[in-house]
Amino acid sequence: MKVNLMPASEGAAAPTDTIPERSALKEPDTWRLEDIFETPRAWEKGLAETAGDLPRLEALQGRLGRSAATLLEALRLRDDISRRVGALLAYAFMRRDEDTGNTEAQAMADRAVALSVQAGSAASWMAPELLAIDEGRVEAFLDEEELALYRFALSEVFRARPHVLSAAEEALLAGMGEMAQTADNVFSMLTNADIRFPSIRDEGGSEVELSEERFSRFLRSQDRRVRREAFEGILGTYRSYRNTLAASYSGSVKKDLFTARTRKYGSCLEAALDGDAIPTAVYRNTVETVRRRVETLHRYVALRKRTLAVEDLHMYDLYVPLVADMDRSYSYDEALDLVRAGLRPLGDAYGRVLDEGFRNRWIDVHENRGKRSGAYSWGTYGVHPYVLLNYGGTIRDVFTIAHEMGHALHRHYSDSAQPYVYSGHSIFLAEVASTTNEALLLKDMLSRASDRKERLYLLNYSLEQVRTTVFRQTLFAEFELEVHRRAEGGEPLTPQALEELWLELNRAYYGPEAFVDDLISSEWSRIPHFYNAFYVYQYATGYASATYLAERIAGEGGVALDRYLDFLRRGSSAHSIDILRDAGVDMTTPEPLEATIDRFEHHLTEMEALLASGQQKEGESIRE
16 A cells, blocks of 8 residues: 655744734635545545445455456555545644644544554555466556556566565564564654753753753754753763663664565665665765765864864864854745745746645645644645645745745656556655755855855855765764674674764764764764664765756756656656656766765855955954
């Protein structure tokens, strides 16, 4: 079953004392969920009808190999149920996110999730049964015109055959599913429920209890004492649980190793990447290319040290902006105009769809009391996409609009061009369209920025994007690769071994101008993504792909733009690496990452020059 579950939240909540009730919002600034279901009663009817169709799908078990007509019936029914479950989930969760205190919407969301689990169970027999059928017989079925649509989807089922076990063994593995999540669950419960962080004094002297949510804000504080105390409070707490967290992570890695060996993969990396047919060379190339260019990051660290005028640049100094956030506030209409201008290289047709989304209530714009924080894009097949914002008027909010509309239009183009079975797209491609929009907007804003401080702010924004998304995530990826290599070789994953490896990598990536605090050695233990092995490298590859595409679209237009729009339409109708290659980005080569780091170096050079010229002007401080 293909079901689009709730997307991750991005961003942070705003102060609650100024947040209006939802009833106070203007209707044009709210999304129109009636386009999915006209009323809650219509949703209830859809839920009941979908649940009622599950026995029809289960009744087809054991019959797939009888005829092409039976196979087509099963595939169509599976897709129809999956599409309807997706609509039920999207409507319920987005209603809940309008006001998380709405108990009726909470109940709807819970019931939709329960149905999605039932639907997944009702379809779980299909892949094993298909693999039990002679592949030549299925190929003969595919000669039928209507079944030909499923050729690629079924080829993906058969591609997995070397790693599928006997029915009894598969049943045993499936039965271990919940147990396999133990390490992740332990980490989640420990870090979200049991661990208590100390309190520190904020910039105003008030005592504030630390939390993971507050940590990122405190690391951006202009008050160095606040940054240091937050750093020591968070990582010092994690260090006190080092043995438990190392045992938990070691259990997760051992689960990866067990799965890879049981399914006859050559390595944990191969097992993790095979689901979307990503060559392991893409992962290794990412690590090798970024490592080869890491001295560029060392230059940025040195600039940060000079600009902050500190004797030692500690790890808690890496996030404070070198240029203070611009004071200017943008009205929502001004923000939309900036996004329209920035995305003009994507052509008139793209612009018309963008405007349709802006005008026709695809977007839930403003904060209201109880609304989910952050931003996301979601939707369901056959209905326009939706975007949740909590627009606050900052330059970051402007970039968020561009980012989320990139996701939304990716869905729009894919859904419009593809049948349901190929309408989604993989995690490997998920951030490409959104980041392409951000890159085009940044390029346009830099071209217009005449004010020195604004230009410095945008350059710093660009450098931080690359530092945190390309360099930092590749550091994470290298850590995962080495940890799993050691586990495959039978080496124990002790707290000391993990800490020493993390410390060594931070020293290598941040270079001689960084004071790599000993406490940073505990940072690996707070990264939840490590419990989903070999995931984080996709942040780096996605960012590199997007910036590479944006440069070609802006510089060449024409063929480059046509290839990009075709990329948006492809959905999951081919392997992700091939869809991206057809768009003009070959992530099996170093070129996209090299180009991204070249651009980082270019922006760094300009920022160095602007800061140096500013320091010559008596009394001027770019950080004021």
